[in-house]
Amino acid sequence: MSAKVLATYSLSALRSTPPRSSSAAAAPPPPLPLGVVRRPYVSFEHRRPRIVSASASMLPESQWVHDAGAAAVTAGAALGLLKFWEEVAKRGFFDQKLNRKLVHISIGMAFMLFWPLFSSGWQAPFLAAVAPGINIIRMLLMGLGIWKNEAMVKSISRNGDYRELLKGPLYYACTITLATSIFWRTSPIAIAAISNLCAGDGIADIVGRRFGKTKLPYNPNKSLEGSVAMAIAGFIASITYMHYYSTFGFVEESLGMTACFLLVSLVASFVESLPISSELDDNLTVPLTSLLVGGLVF
Secondary structure: HHHHHHHHHHHHHHHOOOOOOOOOOOHHHHHOOOEEEEEOOOOHHOOOOOOHHHHHHOOOOHHHHHHHHHHHHHHHHHHHHHHHHHHHHHHHHOOHHHHEEEEEHHHHHHHOOOHHHOOOOOOHHHHHHHHHHHHHHHHHHHOOOOOOHHHHHHHHHHOHHHHHHHHHHHHHHOOOOHHHHHOOOOOHHHHHHHHHHHHHHHHHHHHHHHOOOOOOOOEEEHHHHHHHHHHHHHHHHHHHHHHHOOOOOOOOHHHHHHHHHHHHHHHHHHHHHHHHHOOOHHHHHHHOOOOOHHHHHO
């Protein structure tokens, strides 16, 4: 289209347009010549999608309800797993020591799987700690002889004595409760403490009893095979949960963190092999070592 035609069209359009009144509605624009296309204006703000996370859009009241439900699911799963091992011990599928260590390994590892269910609110770790907190009360009641549950005592004690529940099993429940409520899922210290306590110490006993032939010179009650197995199992469990939580953005997976997990597992395994762990309780010395070393390296 020539410039002369466009100029003629513009002049005729201006002449044919009546004067606008401030109160009248705007008249529609005149039709364009053939071949001319009017582009509609689109604001750039309308083009950009708004990304709002679920946790950020969740009201505080909704977070409480959500976390209460997650706590109920977690506690139900933990108590259900304990009930399962009670039945296994009652039917005698495994010997008592092996059954106790299977409980030792599975409860803590399964419990950590449910942490992503909780919101980012401040109340989340405390509501998550309800499940192991209930277990503390159970250990106290049964250990003091107030509540009788022979199947439970048999599944988690060394010799079937209910008073044993006031030592190792109680330390176990306290460790998981404190690691959950204080450090929570964003801290590799919590991951290291629970992984070395549950997976590391549990596997060490199983491997040591079955394959432990090389006794340690400073502690004939422990074997090299069991100590090595503990370090490997605690380390593998730690980096597995590091990767698991990194998919949710709770921790940042890195080689540096992996090396720190290895160091914590090695030191925890060494402390567990010392005679002092037998005199106190490895359910106490292992998590304390993991917490102290983890606090230094992470």
